[in-house]
Amino acid sequence: MRRRDAVSAPHTAGPRPRAVVVGGGFGGIASALRLRARGHDVTLVDRCARLGGRAQVYTVGGACMDAGPTVITAPHLFDELFALFGHDRAEFVRFLPVSPWYRIRFHDGEHFDYGPTPRIESEIARLSPGDVDGYRRFAAHARKLFDKGFTELGDQPFHSFGRMLRTVPDLARLRADRSLYGLVSRHIRDPRLRTALSLQPLLIGGDPHRTTCIYALIHELERRWGVVFPEGGTGALVDALTRLLDLAGVEVRTGTTVERIAVRDGRAVGVDLAGGGHLSADVVVANADPARVYGHMVPDVAKRRWTAPRLNRLRYGMGLYVLYFTTDCAYPDVAHHTIAVGPDERDELRDIFDRGRLCATPSVYLHRPAATDPGMAPHCGGDSFYALACTPNLRAGIDWGEAAAQVRERVLDRLEASELPGVRGHIAAETAVTPEHFAHAYLDRHGSAFRIQPLFTQSAWFRFHNRSEEVAGLYCVGAGTHPGAGVPGVLCSAKVVERVIAAGAPA
Ligand SMILES: Cc1cc2nc3c(=O)[nH]c(=O)nc-3n(C[C@H](O)[C@H](O)[C@H](O)COP(=O)(O)OP(=O)(O)OC[C@H]3O[C@@H](n4cnc5c(N)ncnc54)[C@H](O)[C@@H]3O)c2cc1C
Structure with a gap:
């Protein structure tokens, strides 16, 4: 394995800034690596015995089984993390192509194999020949949503309402107020294909009939980079990242729960551990559920935005x-x-x-x-x-x-x-x-497996911000924050966190 001699640390003089990352899901791991590469001393704390967040591994009847995510898209987002330290991801874990990407089995017994073009078009032609042109129009619209939602905005912070307002004309032009099912139905007539092409929100906790059609970008994401599976399972990918954290010099503490974020004069100064103990820090990155962070972990801070009634009103x-x-x-x-x-x-x-x-x-x-x-x-x-x-x-x-x-x-x-x-x-x-x-x-509020729903009114500026507006020096990463749930989403949220911490001042 190649290894760069030193992390690419813009930090040059004085003691290294200290960061504590609370939660070792993919968003937390990616944040820890990105901050380490920027020269922070980083401690990553997770209450589970193993890193990965909901990508745990169970042993059942002697077989190792992934507990959570298994559909890996946009694999380059993982490659970037290894490249930060001069490594090639393929030397740590191989990604195998999956084919078909998914099989949809309808209740009438018919199936639809979802995969790359031209396969998807021949599958559509097999089930409903009249829908091939409509599918092409849908795919073209999904590409525009991808260009906006993923390429342009996916790793950008949404902290100011002004930024949200500046985005509104584009979102209106792309009819982001429509649901994904609504968008698909405009182009596709066969009810089975409507279902098949609008399933993606379910992967991130949303109802396809209400989730904004921005998430059609997942369709384009799959078309561009396919669907892959780590050899040895998603657990092998977590193991590879755990090795990378070790090589990069990130301190990892598993089996450790953070009780509270310590706040002094409105600024995060570290974390208090359950059962005693304190870790001091210049920045705290919470990969925990933001609803729990604001509901339980900063009890003495008077909230401006994320008050208890507001947290209750979220979907x-x-x-x-x-x-x-x-x-x-x-x-x-x-x-x-x-x-x-x-x-x-x-x-x-x-x-x-x-x-x-x-x-x-x-x-x-x-x-x-x-x-x-x-x-x-x-x-x-x-x-x-x-x-x-x-x-x-x-x-x-x-x-x-x-x-x-x-x-x-x-x-x-x-x-x-x-x-x-x-x-x-x-x-x-x-x-x-x-x-x-x-x-x-995982301390998910209401046991929600994907945190708050990906509704238009709970996305971008309306979602939990990556830089806390309640506590200086506190940042949020992962499924509850912008841009949202799913493995690519949380890896992008780590990029946003890196960007806003590096910028220092409000972005
Ligand atoms: C069964 C299942 C299947 C899925 N399948 C897919 C899929 O195929 N493809 C896809 O893209 N997405 C999938 N998802 C969604 C995806 O897994 C998640 O959106 C993503 O992994 C969440 O990452 P995260 O960074 O938000 O961290 P999480 O995985 O939520 O991890 C957060 C970690 O923080 C820890 N923590 C919380 N509070 C504290 C505290 N106070 N102190 C210490 N530690 C704390 C938790 O224990 C947890 O380990 C699936 C989800 C599930 C549940």
């Missing part, structure tokens, strides 16, 4: 039920990423986001990593999977002690009717998580 993202399991036989025909859509997607979304109740016939996302990396299958043979269903978050008051077993049966019903006939008789080992896990393990 929090959905919860998740995830079943991790191994089987005693292999399912070689099952794709890496399959979304088995339920019979009434619209009604299901109303259950999740409005009625706060469990859907009787949920859609299920099925992850089968051995489709791309055979090494992910259990060593003793068989296959490994996770199956995920979207649920209301904890605000709905569902008793998960009882509901978990019910959702398990509904998820398995959907799998048996689609990709995995008779799977109940082949499950060798299993474990599951519910929204309660997200609240307890």
Whole structure:
């Protein structure tokens, strides 16, 4: 491995500035590396035993399983982190191409393999020949949204309302007030294709019928850089980043919870640890849920913006039920990423986001990593999977002690009717998580797996700012902040944080 002798530190004289990063999700790791490369002494603290945030790894029936993100897009955002220290990411972890990117299984049994052009066009022609031209128009619009939302604004701060106002004419021209489903429906007639092409908000916690169509940029993101999977799983990517942190000289403290951000004269001066102990710092970067940061971690600061009533009024993202399991036989025909859509997607979304109740016939996302990396299958043979269903978050008051077993049966019903006939008789080992896990393990408000929803009214300036307007020297990174959830989003938020810390003065 190549290694630059010194980090690219613009800092030249005097003691190095000290930074504490609270939370070791991808956003926290990226911030720690970026600040280290700028010459800060950095300590990264996480309450979990292992870094990665929700990209934890579970061992189920002897198989290592990724617990969280598995669809990796915009891989260059990871490459940049290794390049900061003169390294080549490929020497730490290989990225394998995934094909198809996803398989959408409709309730009528038909499927749609989503992948690069021209494959996607031939799939559209197979299902609905009249929609190919409409798809091209949709893809052209998605490209414009990508140019604006990702290339131009994705790593820029949105701290001033003036900046937001300056962006409004462009957003209005691109009709960012429309939902993604609304945009797709303007161009596509087949109801199955409308569903298939507007699923992306579900990957970041939003309802496709309400999420701003800016998120059509994900479609272009996938077209440009494809969908990849780290060899050995997302956990192997976290391991590679952990090694990089070590080589870069970032101090990592896992199994450590930050109780409070210490504030003196309106400025963050460090963090107080649960169980005692204090780490002093010139800047604190919170990768924790910003709703928790403002709700619990700076109790003595009088809030100007993020008051308790305002935090209560926010619309929090959905919860998740995830079943991790191994089987005693292999399912070689099952794709890496399959979304088995339920019979009434619209009604299901109303259950999740409005009625706060469990859907009787949920859609299920099925992850089968051995489709791309055979090494992910259990060593003793068989296959490994996770199956995920979207649920209301904890605000709905569902008793998960009882509901978990019910959702398990509904998820398995959907799998048996689609990709995995008779799977109940082949499950060798299993474990599951519910929204309660997200609240307890990662301290997510209301157990929301993706933090606040990606609505237009909760995006850009309206979202939690990357530079706190409540406490000087406090910065926020990760899914709750601009630009939003999803792995590319949180890596971009770390770029914004680096930019505003480097600028020093308000940006
Ligand atoms: C099951 C699942 C599947 C997903 N699939 C995909 C996918 O395929 N592709 C994709 O792009 N995105 C996916 N996502 C979304 C994506 O994983 C997240 O948006 C992203 O990883 C969040 O990163 P983050 O930087 O916000 O940190 P997080 O992952 O939220 O990590 C924050 C960390 O901070 C720690 N922390 C919180 N409070 C404290 C404290 N007080 N003291 C110390 N530590 C603290 C938490 O324990 C946690 O480890 C998925 C999410 C889930 C849950």
